[in-house]
Amino acid sequence: MIPGALSAVKRIEIFTAVFLSVTTVAVSVLDFLIYSETFKNIEGGILGWTGNLTLPLLLLLCNLMYFFILERRKAARRIHQAESGTRVHQLAIRDPATGFFNRRHFYEQLSIEHARSVRHGRAMSVLIASFDDLKRVEQLHGSVHADQTLRRLGQLLKENLRETDIFARYTSDQFIVLLPETAQPGAVRVAQKLRDELARVVKTENGYSRATVSIGVAGLEPTMKSEHELVDSAAEALHDARSHGANNVSWPHDGDTEPAPLALTS
Known part of the structure; x- marks a missing residue:
């Protein structure tokens, strides 16, 4: 993979990993609070509704992030293939000593x-x-x-x-x-x-x-x-x-x- 595309993908993946980790911790803390002794007597309401959706939301977020990373990889691969083809074409039509057309x-x-x-x-x-x-x-x-x-x-x-x-x-x-x-x-x-x-x-x-x-x-x-x-x-x-x-x-x-x-x- 070309350095520029690889660097961009790595930055996206690092950001995604950090964001996913922070989100996971936040959801876990929320889940803990919902089911802790402090809130065990609270039934229904917003906390109960959120607690029931915690796991599905987390799975959905993971799938979205994974899909986003895959799309970025595909885009970088297409850029690499296009630039590689351009470089090969230029080498075929250029004089190596002067850089002019051959x-x-x-x-x-x-x-x-x-x-x-x-x-x-x-x-x-x-x-x-x-x-x-x-x-x-x-x-x-x-x-x-x-x-x-x-x-x-x-x-x-x-x-x-x-x-x-x-x-x-x-x-x-x-x-x-x-x-x-x-x-x-x-x-x-x-x-x-x-x-x-x-x-x-x-x-x-x-x-x-x-x-x-x-x-x-x-x-x-x-x-x-x-x-x-x-x-x-x-x-x-x-x-x-x-x-x-x-x-x-x-x-x-x-x-x-x-x-x-x-x-x-x-």
Whole structure:
């Protein structure tokens, strides 16, 4: 049982036990007084009526308290089962190193969004962001510093997206973003904004790192037969961006690659 629910149930049970004990003592004292020598000559009336009902009332009170405790236990068990199911689900869809959605969950959401976009004729785009020279950061500062930098960069990226966008870790140094209701030109502007936001000094627990990203952008085209072609197109655009150096944004069809004014420096 979860600690919070267990603690609540214990408090209820302790209170119930104390209340039941006090009530039992009070009823016993009343019963003693009713049948004591002092009141033995009093027949009928309120004392006689109460004395006749003492035992039934006590049994009824015990049953009510027992029923109350059982219901509290059942409620706590249901809470525990629900929270356990939620934790298991979160573990299944989250990347353990960063806490962001994992690749599997991204593809599940991508499939759903692709079907909706095709059915209603709506736009959607995908971005793949690769952090430039993350391996060099690891070599210079260690794996702990590199992991912290990766998480911080991911947080900055996610903070600049909409709540409806699906953001996930794609590979060891890449994140992928699904942009519903966004055509390729709009996705390119989003990528440029993200690139400019991330190309700055990032503070981590072990110091400071300058990190930049190269981003590949692709929008859904009528000729694409599946959502996987959309991801492949974004991956090809990312490859083109990285082939032109660090801190670039690239997108397909027109061959445009926009170099950024900043480059990664140690």
